[in-house]
Amino acid sequence: MDLTDNSILTIGKHKFKLLKNVPKEYLITIYENQNPFCPYLLKYVNKNIEQIKHKVAQIEEPICSKQAYFNEKIAKQILFEINNQTQKHKKPIRVYECDKCGNYHLTSKPLTDYD
């Protein structure tokens, strides 16, 4: 199995993101550490490291720093899972489509506060 830019990560902290939407710093870290936690991902990173580094140099605006999901169904599934967990901090209440990165984020803001 070879991963491409349009493969969906199934492991790690960027699970459910398209590889092209995963922060490049994350991929570079995997490359630098030769982190074998996901052999397919390491293979992809080793193969594309020049391209990845090139893209980092090219970034014009900051990548959305919030956790992003590439489709609404997955975002809602994650929202549902979070709301079934016990945690102390504020829970997200809804999913919205981001006009910066085109992915879906979770937010704890009511709809009226949406920026």
Ligand SMILES: [Zn+2]
């Ligand atoms: Zn975004």
